[in-house]
Amino acid sequence: MKKISYRLVYNRKKRLNASGKALIQVEAYLTKRKVYFSTHIYVRPEQWDARKARIICHPHEEELNRMLDEFLLKLQYKELEGWKQGKAISLSMLKLDDSDDSYCNFFTFGRKWVECSVKKASTKNNLKTTLTLLHEFRPSICLAEIDYQLLLQFEAFLKQKDLKVNTIAKHLCHFRTFYNEAIREGLVSPTSSPFINYKIKTTEGKHVFLLPAELERLEMLASELSGGPLCHTLDAFLFCCYTGLRYSDFTKLSEENLIYPDHQHVWLVFKSQKTGVESQIPLDLLFQGKAVRILEKYEDKARFFRLKPNPDINKELIRIGRLAHIEKHFSFHSSRHTNATLLIYSGAKLTTVQKLLGHRSIKTTQIYGEVFSQTLVNDLKKCKF
Known part of the structure; x- marks a missing residue:
């Protein structure tokens, strides 16, 4: 009786994709003919054991190897079903049923x-x-x-x-x-x-930011809390209002990111988690060095840069907003919007704000120049008509 033999084949085309990975396929062999089925699983060369035909050194190797086993079993099951039905065993029967297989299921x-x-x-x-x-x-x-x-x-x-x-x-x-x-x-x-032909509809997002008076209320609250359970969250939020950091960047900082070129200045130097762009922020030159004074409160800088998960932090900010009598609903990311908006309001050039925020495009920065009407008033006052 004819029987199809199966084996797993890695990187059959001898080339890696842009991520440095290659595809694992199933080779089905019968009477000097072969067909190949994609498992849709890609791994790096060092994550494939050719001798054992198994995925190794991968954080999800157990689950992925189980997927490969299941894929092989499904092909073998098709062959067995054909044999039970008295069909002639051939590679084409696998191909013909290919569209019905579960890996053409969108969710799989x-x-x-x-x-x-x-x-x-x-x-x-x-x-x-x-x-x-x-x-x-x-x-x-x-x-x-x-x-x-x-x-x-x-x-x-x-x-x-x-x-x-x-x-x-x-x-x-x-x-x-x-x-x-x-x-x-x-x-x-x-x-x-x-x-x-389908157009995905979007609307211009509303960027929530704090006004100078609202920021002052939070600063006063921070001095009143002085070490309470919400103090760390508020200090971190204010620090990001003064520096424009994202939550993802703040929580990846360490003391090594603080650079002291002399005894008078301190710079924050880091690479953005989102864009990979390096930012250099002169902490003592922004907002009268308020970010530096927050840092000085914490001897253990590593502890300061470690926060609860973002959703938990945002819940605490709701409580903080109520304590400060701020009706506006704001999240941790509002600190970045606050930083950009107040910098532009204070007269900083868009290109300077772009550099501080690590934006790749000036268009991203321009949105902050449009949200604060007082910025327009300040600019007009400087003009000589």
């Missing part, structure tokens, strides 16, 4: 791709949230059935959940990312993409 493909991608943990969590919403919208989706109407229905589903326009746009962008990855892996044709 999406979860595997997220797990194997090199994206940050926070980005992976966001992508998984989109997958969860899609699964709630429709528990079973085949890649071949994703069309323009399905996108419209998913958009309507998100609107029914009272999600905001930009939140809906974010999930649809994630959906498009999954579909584009399926195109790159040859599972669907580029010409069949429903995103060619």
